Amino acid sequence: MNHMKYTEPYVPPTLTVDAVVFQLIDNVLSVLLIQRPNEPFKDNWALPGGYNAQGETTHDALQRIVLEKAGVDLDRDLDYLEQLYTFDTVARDPRGHAVSVTYMACGKEFNYGDGNAHAAIFPVDNLPDLAYDHKDIIAYAHDRLKAKLTYTNAVHAFLNTQFTLTELQTAYESIFGRPFDKRNFRKKFLGLDLIKETESFKREGAHRPARLYEFKSSTLESLSRSFD
Amino acid sequence: MNHMKYTEPYVPPTLTVDAVVFQLIDNVLSVLLIQRPNEPFKDNWALPGGYNAQGETTHDALQRIVLEKAGVDLDRDLDYLEQLYTFDTVARDPRGHAVSVTYMACGKEFNYGDGNAHAAIFPVDNLPDLAYDHKDIIAYAHDRLKAKLTYTNAVHAFLNTQFTLTELQTAYESIFGRPFDKRNFRKKFLGLDLIKETESFKREGAHRPARLYEFKSSTLESLSRSFD
């Protein structure tokens, strides 16, 4: 246990925010990273993140920093944002004690890396070496994402407005890293009353066209029955 | 959105920690509060909490502060500690921007309010007016606690080493605020393989003695099947 000295003036730790931004790329769950331009961990890959100033909420700081460092506009381009956990071990930043409030965000195709930002997207299962404890943070986010998909309609964030049932199933399979039975998956998901048929079909390739579906609601909802 | 001025020196927000400490008192879910000795919110009831200094983890700060302000030793007297959420709205503290990392802890009978601490325990359903956004924090903690009881063996924290099935069921009922069917509850809980019979009985009052049970493991575990 640590003893605070009341006789000294109060000095707070540095406060930072970090974002785990997920996207499906060719059905592979992937994470947005930046290459650090400065020490510490210069040239290493890291989550987009930075300092949270006084008077700024963590959400505002995140929005500002992710736009600046990775060229991604969280509010405009991403569909789902959730606070994850606050990492606070004293040694996690070699420059001194920094407490990081972490967030998870999910999106479909979005632009990134405008201008001079060194941003890239890596598959979750094939990450480069990462700065700080960012590998742990991504693992934590991935677990939380799986949990969210089992009891909410959060997949919505990964799909186009209209999508086929195969695309939906593939999204689940990519995120969970395991296959689902096609008939059972469809029966269960349709039974949840979250999506509705459209009159459109997706035609591509030499095979039967696939019916397109839409979510009935685009806001986050909890499911009556959970998924696994 | 907030624009950070890079030309000015970086000033972090104040960092605080707050604890929601739960206990069952006569089968009523209750929470530990202190009466604030100073402004702001002087004499109001509030969660035990305080400043987190540089070089101190939030866990260490919480341990120190809860002992000091409420006379409760988290590490020694409480069974379960979990980080909840980080509250960061700029206006939550009238003195200036303070970001609070909140925790939930659970225990059985513990001592509190040693010395000059103005601590007391209030039923969750009958709280006094609370300082800051502490009412929201308690509501958040209560929701999380219910979720935890459905998929982990966290009830453990509220019970004596040996307990009757009725005590176990009553704990669930108190926390969820609704009754459970006695036969189904027993069937389900025994089927989870978390607890074992002892050879002891609890005898009290003019009725059949109740068999005492123990948890097989005292560490937190996830359940194979969930509870509701």
Added chain:
DNA sequence: GCAAAAGTGTTTGGGATACACCCATGC
């Protein structure tokens, strides 16, 4: 016609729910 993905039903087992009576004790 053939390759490729879309689409579709049934059976089986297990857990969830609903429900009512006997048991052991103290007084």
Added chain:
DNA sequence: GCATGGGTGTATCCCAAACACTTTTGC
């Protein structure tokens, strides 16, 4: 013997899991 809480079993329903063939299209 009676009041009090402890303890027990069965029937029904619904969901989960396993499993294979037909349909529609482009070429």
